[in-house]
Amino acid sequence: MRYLVRLPKPNILEQREISWTQSFIISGKDRPDNSKYSHLEIRTQLHNISYKKCFYSEVKFATETEGQVDHYVEVSENKNLAFNWDNLFLSHKDSNQGKPSNTNLPNDTTLNPFIHTDDIIENHLSFEDECIRGRTEIGLNTIKKYKLDKDTYNILRSKELRKFEKCLIEILKKTNEEKRQINDYEINILRLFAQPDYSFSLMFRLKLKEHNFI
Template sequence: MRRGRAPDVLTRNRARWLRDLQTARTPKERQRVLDRYRHEDVKDALVTLFHGKCAYCESSILHVDYGHIEHYRPKSKYPKQAFTWSNLVLACGVCNGSEHKGDEFPLKAQGGPLVNPCTEDPELHLSFEYDPVTRLASVRGRTTRGDTTEKCLGLNRQDLRRHRSTRVKQLWFIAQRATIDPNARRLLDEAASASEEYSAFANLLRDALLKGIPLSSVPLTS
């Protein structure tokens, strides 16, 4: 993913904010400095970059929530990266909540680090699966880091998988008609766009069609 230029507010102020962080005398003052990343321009840039989707679970956010400016490396553990553009992503409040990622950042000894959705191809570490029998769309780890990422972020948590599976069931039906119906093929191509919710699964179905893999394969895996 090409991030593009950092928002001007970060470019202009990052060095000064880091100096203020070093000279902060109290925990309250330090927290006030750390919170300066919460700027409208930063949020707008992340919404554009991630198409309003959570960088981790691919769920659309903005129709139900404001979304979080999330630090890939938590600012509580890596304060020097609190204002670094390459460390910021858009995340939903569940993936970024205390029950899941929160301030967690497992190191190599703990099976980490987490897969970085901006600098790495998630498919090197994560498998996207759809089972047409159970009608479940699941995310599985291909590697140790993938396993850690799936568990830490809760990528198969019940509510997420139910919502994701509903969408992918529809895409699976569309994909079945895509070889004979141009409109169905166009819908599948649109769903595979990075701007669409769960586009990784749409790409899974589209790639299966291109490779001649039966959609009835159990499970259908990227």
């Protein structure tokens, strides 16, 4: 998870949020129309916010059709927020499907990428190799709610971690052969792994801090 900035509301919601919400409430249905709150224009803007990554796990999506539009406050809790822009998040299916309800695990006991900065998030989460760990109760709740410790995520994080370690080993080998310190160019290569558009960039931010590269 990384800190995110909410971009402007898509035009489709500017035009139809009120009418869609009213129609949904009047219908008496339990769930809103997925084709509306997952409209391509909405999905595209959500992808733009997170660099095409899950807001929670940082799994990178290959296309804009991947990822599920998730209601941060559940529709069953507040139907008025069914099409509210600030309530729409982008989630990997493994983080969204079957997650604990707000009744069982309230949102305010977990991290929110639009509220908590990177520094705050790092105070609550850590990594042991590819495995995510909670430093605090809030961190543990976040992992539990969004299932960030699933094997699926561990496998993907491990794959990216091997790329980083291979790069680091090659750089250290070169500096050792040339009997010199690592230079700024080489450090910047490693820092690319921690850029917001990279998969699991929080893990790499913490890894770079371990090596005093940030």
